[in-house]
Amino acid sequence: MSESPLTYKSLTIFYVILVVVIFLWVVFAIGSTQHVLLTLYFGPLDWIITTTGLLVSMMFPILFITWVMKHQVSFTDPEWVRRNREIDYREFESVMREYAKEYSHIIAHIDYKMVFLTAIWFVAAVSSGALVMVMPFPLILFIPHVFGVLQVLFGVTFSVLAYRAVPTDASQQFPFTTPRKFRNAVRLLWNTPGISWVGVRISIGEAEGYYTIRDPTVVARIDGIESAARIEAEIDRLGRFIKAISVMNFKPAEGRWTVETDAPGGVTSETLRGLVKRTLQAYVAAKGADAILEEILEELGVSVTSPPDEDNKERIRNDELMTEDG
Numbered sequence: 001m002s003e004s005p006l007t008y009k010s011l012t013i014f015y016v017i018l019v020v021v022i023f024l025w026v027v028f029a030i031g032s033t034q035h036v037l038l039t040l041y042f043g044p045l046d047w048i049i050t051t052t053g054l055l056v057s058m059m060f061p062i063l064f065i066t067w068v069m070k071h072q073v074s075f076t077d078p079e080w081v082r083r084n085r086e087i088d089y090r091e092f093e094s095v096m097r098e099y100a101k102e103y104s105h106i107i108a109h110i111d112y113k114m115v116f117l118t119a120i121w122f123v124a125a126v127s128s129g130a131l132v133m134v135m136p137f138p139l140i141l142f143i144p145h146v147f148g149v150l151q152v153l154f155g156v157t158f159s160v161l162a163y164r165a166v167p168t169d170a171s172q173q174f175p176f177t178t179p180r181k182f183r184n185a186v187r188l189l190w191n192t193p194g195i196s197w198v199g200v201r202i203s204i205g206e207a208e209g210y211y212t213i214r215d216p217t218v219v220a221r222i223d224g225i226e227s228a229a230r231i232e233a234e235i236d237r238l239g240r241f242i243k244a245i246s247v248m249n250f251k252p253a254e255g256r257w258t259v260e261t262d263a264p265g266g267v268t269s270e271t272l273r274g275l276v277k278r279t280l281q282a283y284v285a286a287k288g289a290d291a292i293l294e295e296i297l298e299e300l301g302v303s304v305t306s307p308p309d310e311d312n313k314e315r316i317r318n319d320e321l322m323t324e325d326g
Helices: 012-036 046-071 087-103 110-134 137-165 179-190 270-286 292-299
Strands: 004-009 072-076 081-088 193-206 210-222 229-235 241-249 256-261 313-320
Touching: 012 046, 012 137, 012 256, 046 110, 046 137, 072 179, 072 241, 081 087, 081 210, 087 179, 087 210, 179 193, 179 210, 179 229, 179 241, 179 270, 210 270, 241 270, 270 292
Parallel strands: none
Antiparallel strands: 004 072, 081 193, 193 210, 210 229, 229 241, 241 256, 256 313
């Protein structure tokens, strides 16, 4: 039996250390805020500076502890067996959620929900001094304890956020792509005439009971030629839909047509509409038309006999067919 590519060390002692650090910081914070409590009647500046400093200073030991925790995994690069698969966007969201959950000790990604929650607890903790305006005088002494409770919540959520974001040596083999990055492209493609299906194409690698998800790409299928053509969306790191490429694979292999658009302002509905037209025209020119294709082209306002045209934003090239999966 071959050795597992991933080896995990126990994190129990680190959880204990993390809890102790947060507890000690909170105890110190309660004492510190009690000294500035009376200044709240004259102005909130001392309270804001003190509480902000306490919260920010707590982030550094948490970052260090979570970094050490995340690096308790040793990894040996295995021989991945890869296969391509096209799935619906909602299924892709579900797959990535499960992927992030199953490999939380390896994957490095920014959890935006935790970012939001951490920010909420931070603001709430700093703003807890405002309770002096509404609480009865005998209860004002409990405001530092309210701050302490909110500081605990901040520390816990920030610990989760930091742990998920810290990269490791194994993170490159288990990349994570947030599905929200693809939302705009998926929506734009679904609203394009002639598109019959939109989803995400992923490469799944498997080895020794582990799996990795690589190269997610938004893809769309064109009505009438679903098995012969697909449109691939190229999306930049900010989630902007910057390029759309339509690829047709003929069987038996006769050639490969790529219709590519690279508009300066990014991909638009009109760009995609023109891309679908040119893809259908290229297919008809190479393979001939049928009733379904003629009807689709008519809906797009294109003559079956008109050749696929070119302009300065859209171009067609005919390359040697490269055999590929799907």
